[in-house]
Amino acid sequence: YQRRVHGDETVTQLRQIVVMSRQSFTTCGRILVTVGRNILQSASCGELQLSLRRASSIVEDVAELVRARKQPILFTEDAERAPAFLSALFQQCGIHCSTILPSPDFALKVTEALENGQVVVVAGAPYQTIAACAPDLRPDLAVFLSTVDGVFSARPDLKHAKLLTRYSLGDFPKGSSMSVKVSAAEELARSNVPVVIANGTKDSTLQRVVLGDNLGTLFSSSAVIQKGPLEICEGARDAFRKLQLLTPKRRSELLLSVAEALKSSEKELLQVNQLDLEEAERTSLDPQLLGRLKLSGSKVDTLCKGIKDIAGMTDPLGLAVSKTEITPGLTLEQTTVPLGVLLVIFESRPDVLPQVVSLALRTGNALILKGGKEAKHSNRKLLEVIRSAVSTDLSSDTFQLIESRQDVASLLSMGSHINLVIPRGSNQLVQSIQASSNIPVLGHADGICHVFIDKDASLEKAIEITVDAKTDYPSACNAMETLLLHEDFVRDGRAETLLRKLKDAGVTLYGAPRAATELGLSPTENLSFEYGSLEALVEVVSSVEQAVDWVTQYGSGHTECIVTENNAAAKLFLSSVDSACVFHNASTRFADGFRFGLGAEVGISTSRIHARGPVGVQGLLTTKWQLCSTSVHTVTQNSLKKWAYTHKSLL
Numbered sequence: 001y002q003r004r005v006h007g008d009e010t011v012t013q014l015r016q017i018v019v020m021s022r023q024s025f026t027t028c029g030r031i032l033v034t035v036g037r038n039i040l041q042s043a044s045c046g047e048l049q050l051s052l053r054r055a056s057s058i059v060e061d062v063a064e065l066v067r068a069r070k071q072p073i074l075f076t077e078d079a080e081r082a083p084a085f086l087s088a089l090f091q092q093c094g095i096h097c098s099t100i101l102p103s104p105d106f107a108l109k110v111t112e113a114l115e116n117g118q119v120v121v122v123a124g125a126p127y128q129t130i131a132a133c134a135p136d137l138r139p140d141l142a143v144f145l146s147t148v149d150g151v152f153s154a155r156p157d158l159k160h161a162k163l164l165t166r167y168s169l170g171d172f173p174k175g176s177s178m179s180v181k182v183s184a185a186e187e188l189a190r191s192n193v194p195v196v197i198a199n200g201t202k203d204s205t206l207q208r209v210v211l212g213d214n215l216g217t218l219f220s221s222s223a224v225i226q227k228g229p230l231e232i233c234e235g236a237r238d239a240f241r242k243l244q245l246l247t248p249k250r251r252s253e254l255l256l257s258v259a260e261a262l263k264s265s266e267k268e269l270l271q272v273n274q275l276d277l278e279e280a281e282r283t284s285l286d287p288q289l290l291g292r293l294k295l296s297g298s299k300v301d302t303l304c305k306g307i308k309d310i311a312g313m314t315d316p317l318g319l320a321v322s323k324t325e326i327t328p329g330l331t332l333e334q335t336t337v338p339l340g341v342l343l344v345i346f347e348s349r350p351d352v353l354p355q356v357v358s359l360a361l362r363t364g365n366a367l368i369l370k371g372g373k374e375a376k377h378s379n380r381k382l383l384e385v386i387r388s389a390v391s392t393d394l395s396s397d398t399f400q401l402i403e404s405r406q407d408v409a410s411l412l413s414m415g416s417h418i419n420l421v422i423p424r425g426s427n428q429l430v431q432s433i434q435a436s437s438n439i440p441v442l443g444h445a446d447g448i449c450h451v452f453i454d455k456d457a458s459l460e461k462a463i464e465i466t467v468d469a470k471t472d473y474p475s476a477c478n479a480m481e482t483l484l485l486h487e488d489f490v491r492d493g494r495a496e497t498l499l500r501k502l503k504d505a506g507v508t509l510y511g512a513p514r515a516a517t518e519l520g521l522s523p524t525e526n527l528s529f530e531y532g533s534l535e536a537l538v539e540v541v542s543s544v545e546q547a548v549d550w551v552t553q554y555g556s557g558h559t560e561c562i563v564t565e566n567n568a569a570a571k572l573f574l575s576s577v578d579s580a581c582v583f584h585n586a587s588t589r590f591a592d593g594f595r596f597g598l599g600a601e602v603g604i605s606t607s608r609i610h611a612r613g614p615v616g617v618q619g620l621l622t623t624k625w626q627l628c629s630t631s632v633h634t635v636t637q638n639s640l641k642k643w644a645y646t647h648k649s650l651l
Contacts, residue, residue, distance in 0.1 A: 028140035061206035079124030107136035127184035145200025150217035165228025229410035233417035235397035240366035248315035255311035261389035310599035338364035340419035347425030350378035355600035412437040444606040446556035447477030454564035455488035478591040512539035559591040580613040
């Protein structure tokens with residue numbers, strides 16, 4: 001323990017490092033933990049009794065700290081039942097507990113017990129005692145476990161009350177029920193001991209605080225404090241309102257500035273991206289993710305062109321969707337407006353970030369971005385370049401990048417601040433977010449895309465389209481995963497030529513029941529699978545209708561293609577397949593915002609509500625109704641037959 005070996009000068013130096021951020025809490029050695037009376041009590045049959053569940057959760061958290069070679073010191077105001085209760089629970093964990101009462105030689109006893117590897121429970125210690133003994137105990141961190149989530153701007157039960165993730169010393173109103181606790185926290189903070197007040201009734205709170213999660217309220221006189229989820233959201237809401245003040249022309253100018261900044265920073269961006277690639281190789285990142293992680297000069301060029309295309313678009317905001325005369329002198333107009341604040345969660349692909357930012361800037365939306373840890377250097381640099389390009393007009397809260405999974409978990413419950421969640425990544429990521437959020441989620445869980453080769457298909461077209469759909473970018477969500485072959489195409493030998501071309505391109509083919517038997521392919525039982533690599537499933541069908549049935553049963557509603565010279569068959573397939581994108585004689589790889597002329601996309605949606613397919617500018621808009629009277633109109637006037645409804649369209 002460096003503090004005791006090297007003396008006071010080193011203590012001060014260590015503490016300055018420790019309190020600089022919550023992430024530094026993991027380096028803390030000696031940790032004070034206060035357990036209020038209400039934490040350990042629960043009502044049973046009208047009487048307050050010790051809660052075994054809550055006490056067990058806290059004891060397990062403390063035991064984990066001991067196993068991590070920390071020195072936790074528990075303080076409780078209860079000098080009667082709680083000490084013995086806690087001691088028994090520690091004993092069950094195989095940890096010896098020493099109960100100490102406040103006394104003149106109290107600090108010496110605590111130090112001796114800690115040096116003997118014991119957990120110390122200080123019984124009958126009010127908060128004033130805790131603050132007073134801190135100089136002698138020299139803790140690195142204090143955690144006050146409360147029955148609420150932290151310190152609020154008003155009573156926690158009031159709707160307008162906001163959790164303060166950081167606290168300015170002296171701001172708390174005296175006379176509050178938490179004033180004693182807050183005063184003790186202030187005193188510790190002035191002694192350079194950071195304090196977190198957090199909810200001890202929730203499991204793993206103590207562990208999560210020590211790991212640096214943004215829980216509770218942090219008191220510190222000198223810390224560089226990270227924003228909590230609520231502050232992130234509030235900053236985004238404020239930035240969103242300011243973003244509405246920009247003229248369409250100015251938004252276009254900023255987009256061009258972003259494109260120019262990205263191009264001029266290309267060399268530096270690729271160098272930073274190389275850091276992520278090297279780290280990915282060291283950690284054996286999945287090859288599918290590794291392919292998406294890589295930036296290149298051509299990708300940067302494509303990004304810049306897409307952003308310039310978005311800058312050149314007609315402004316999408318304030319457009320009249322409908323305009324109706326309710327009665328002469330009273331006009332109702334439905335106009336396009338931004339959605340608001342978007343939470344975009346993406347894996348691996350750093351090029352997603354500038355695409356989404358450019359679409360958000362065009363549509364007037366604020367962004368909270370969470371990229372994969374494997375692309376952290378690239379994402380940070382990309383956002384740095386973009387923020388620099390728009391800094392004259394927009395605050396850093398307009399486009400924010402978060403890196404904590406715990407923050408994401410909190411943000412997914414903030415429907416009052418965030419209007420839409422857009423996940424881009426694996427099936428597991430999308431499904432997890434859809435299951436855990438009360439906010440609308442836009443996206444697709446799978447990209448199981450089909451190419452159907454009809455009996456009337458041209459072999460040359462079938463080869464060109466199929467090879468492109470599978471090999472152009474195998475890890476893309478719009479890459480072909482299943483190849484359906486009409487039995488006549490198999491019977492006359494054309495299928496054999498097509499499959500040979502795929503194998504020559506490095507594609508491994510698996511057979512569904514008929515294909516395994518008739519084409520000699522390795523059989524597989526998984527008939528609905530997104531490979532994301534140079535692998536594909538093959539099956540033989542008897543008709544267009546059977547191909548449609550297969551896509552309906554095993555597809556994901558993403559993108560399907562029919563290759564045929566028979567227009568009637570093509571029309572039947574296009575009208576019968578219920579997917580976001582359905583193509584005739586065109587590769588599934590065209591299912592992309594840039595290729596559709598949208599400039600860029602925030603993702604591809606298989607949902608039926610709001611947006612479907614590649615989601616560009618239009619998918620980030622909603623509408624509002626504006627009703628304007630040239631004089632004065634009331635519903636009572638109509639009841640009195642002073643005027644009649646005309647409901648005449650004005651567009």
